[in-house]
Amino acid sequence: MASPLTIVVTGANRGIGQGIINLLATTQHPQPLHIYATSRGGVDLKIQAKPPNEIRYAKLDVSDKSSITSFLKTALNDSGKIDVLINNAGINNNNNETPDAAEQVINVNYHGTKQMCQLFLSEGQMSSTPNARIVNVSSTASSLSNYPSATATRFRSATSISGVDTLAQEYIDSVRSSSQESAGFGAPPKSYQVSKALMNALTVVLARENEGMLVNCCCPGWVDSDMGNQIGRPPKTLEEGARIPVRLGVGQLGKGGDGDGGLTQETELVTGRYYGNDGVTDRGWGRAREW
Template sequence: MNTTPMIALVTGGNKGIGREIASQLADLGHTVIIGARGLERAEAAAAELRAAGGDVIGVALDVTDQASIDAAAETIRVRFGRLDSLINNAGISHQPGADFSGQLPASGDVDQVRFVFETNVFGVISVTGAFLPLLRLSAAPRIVNVSSSAGSLAAISDFANTDPIGLGYVPSKTALTAVTLMYARGLVGEGILVNAVCPGFVDTDLNNHRGVRTPAQGAASAVRMATIKKDGPTGTFTDDAGPVAW
């Protein structure tokens, strides 16, 4: 683990796994930027972590809004001049207010699927692209994408697997791990480490609090990969027990 203080950005960092990632990084002595769709949400979470002794600020960052992404990148450029670790944590399971039947193969709604991909896949690409110039100014840049073993092709192809079927969420995580590999291969020559992690089935709003793991447990793999040394691995997909099947 890298113990040199770094500047880290956590998207969707105001609650759930993202907030716990921010908390654990702050506890390690790193400067943490919490990104959330609204500045009030981001700052409220940051204030709580500052009260606990962390060096934490909040920024408005809607991963589906390029203007919001660009404004956040400019804010961080002006204040810090670089970014050492980008944790793409923001994610959704469904379109708010939509019936989950829209993600079932027999009744799929392409608009609902597209809505999920906008955050879980296209949002990651948009955010990563906007922050690459700041990551290139780091001595040890890292990108961590919070994916899920639900998108593992090995798991999906096992018909005995009891994970839910979802035309939006599940393939979005399959795509995210593939996107991770593309960035890892494309940026390896620049020394930017890019890895995907699976937090497990964590008790969060995303699954209506049906998860069996705590946010602290779910954050562990992302924190580990966000703090690896500059000669650490790239292009991996892991959880806190080790490699996850692609």
């Protein structure tokens, strides 16, 4: 039997994270999928994986460095390596955005994702794991089309993590001084949108800094989750929303995967890209596109 792929999914206890676990559990891949379904509580979802796939449940808080390092130690002892990290955990406080709530969104969605990537690359040894992949679950809300061109250019042209950190801090400062629009971030509430744009910029920087790895981000679409229901009645199931993240984790990243994800195919080496469908209600496997 081929050696297994070890996959870590954050925020797996509900929503799109749960959909990702469901889809991975039943995916017939050339390699067995050993899946860590992680959440702050380590909730056991009782999902039955189709053999030879396996699911393990574990606690992991993306905002707590000690939680991440503890998980990594256990996972490496058990599995020896981590092949795929799917950063799905996130929050949205737009419906009740105060300065503290906005900063919390940036800290979890951007800084938490950044911390996960950095620790998994170093302590988790993903930077030296052949064919490793990182998937950052973003959103169509990350689109830069509604920002002033100068701000959009700053997001797109970021060349270092410190540069993305500067954008994050400028946004938090602008929220606290009620100057988001004059600072170039648009009218509030905006913390969720900005956090996802920061995540996309981080993805591009990490892809550039880690040649040989595949680091991409994606919008799963408008999915029937707690977050999705904040803005109406979502048309997509959790498993439909999981298609693009799963494709980026274990499928074909080239155009050959646009139709069905190419989950049994060798992949083209595509990195630093944003994937999504043409519309948030579309149920496809996505394609590389501008954000």
